[in-house]
Amino acid sequence: MIGLGPHGVFIIWAYLGVAIGVAGLIGWTLYDARTTAKKLAALEARRNA
Amino acid sequence: MSLETAPKLNWWNRIANPGQFVIWTKPLLWPLVILTTALFAAGLYYAFFNSPEDYQMGDTVRIMYVHVPNAWLSQFVYGVMTISALGTLVWRHPMADVSMKAAAPLGALFTALALFTGSLWGRPTWGTFWEWDGRMTSTLVLLFIYLGLIALWRAFDDQLRAARVIAVFTLVGAINIPIIKFSVDWWSTLHQPASVFRPDGPRMPGSILIPLFVMFFAFTFLFLTLHLKAMHTEVKRRRVMGLQRRMAQGGAA
């Protein structure tokens, strides 16, 4: 990797922060999707039972 | 009803049915994921290995490749919400309120990231993390509006009724955002003027524009992918709430 100059810390933190934010968003979206799908499946199974 | 007399459904009416919408748009999800990943890989490669440092800002120009797309998304997502709000109020399209609700947290996060990267960019170039200048301040106000909208969604019990009320407030906000931006600019004129899109063509060299545009599309497709996924989840959540209500009523009867 190239050297990032005297302000490398800021660049790394900026990318790291965005990565954490985006990863959190993706994770939350997937988690939400999974729990909701599970809840829906459970409810439909109970209704059909 | 026989098949002949059934009204012909165009795509607009067909996606008005939440179940149909999920079935129709589900095949789009994986291509979007792959496209987003590819764009991010290319964008990051360009951003770190294949773009020069700016003659004035040095390597800190690389922060721009994540800052500008986030700043763009902070406004684009509000645009999506405004169009969805119109869809809710004018056409009463059932998917419009789902889209509106799913977009709000995404917009809030992208706005927060725009502020975060902006302040990290500001520290080496202006010498301070936070400057009360026009753009940062109006972005902060935009974040407050997003958070207010999320709080409003959470405060309502009945999500269908909430959608129309929140659509009204989203439109009021959309009318106000240019005014806020103007007033904040009037209040403080310190920032550099807009420099990518100018009447006389872009002023930045191409070597910086390529990574900027690739990252720009990468973040935009990231939003589209997450938005679609969140809309699917919201449709399911509404079905869960509907089933729960019906069961509770059945149990009481």
Added chain:
Amino acid sequence: MTAFRALLFRELRLALRGGGDMLTLVLFFVIVGAVVPFAVGPDRELLARIAPGIVWIAAFLAMLLGLDRLFRPDHEDGSLILLRQAELPLSMVIVAKLIVHWLVSAVPLIIASPLLAVLLSMEGDALWRTIVSLLLGTPALAAFGAVGAAVTVSIRRGGLIAPILIAPLSIPVLIFGTGSITATQSSAAMLFLAALSLMALALSPFAAALAISSAED
């Protein structure tokens, strides 16, 4: 028009009957302004410099405090449903409510503002500009407030959420309001403030009416 006038007098009577509210608001306005010197120290020069901001913050908070009574009592006792079914369009009902709301919650503040201005070491021109800027700007605050109150009226615990929604929208009012008190660009800021108030007054009744009628479908 007679229906509009009747409604205007009804609102006015209701507001004046609970006269304690008005006094409370004025007291709140003056006390918020008078507390600031204790927080920042009694330096007259500093106080004179930040006085426009303090007056406007105090007015803004006082206007927020009075918001909940705009639609909530009518919503709770059911008269809002009757007003929706009246021949008078709901937006006109809201105009009437807005006028009365401004008369009972902003005018007392404007009358009390010279007192606060003197406490904060404002003198001469600045004092007049404070009164004029409040006259021009409070209609916009009331109009934004009406939208916020209308959006939150059907939420049972909506009292806290309305200020959160309105505060970002009110930032231009605060900017031009304090701008029209400070000497350098005051006339331009006053024009902007007036334009803002006119626009907010013209649009907010429709937005508020739409929010109320869609909340109760």
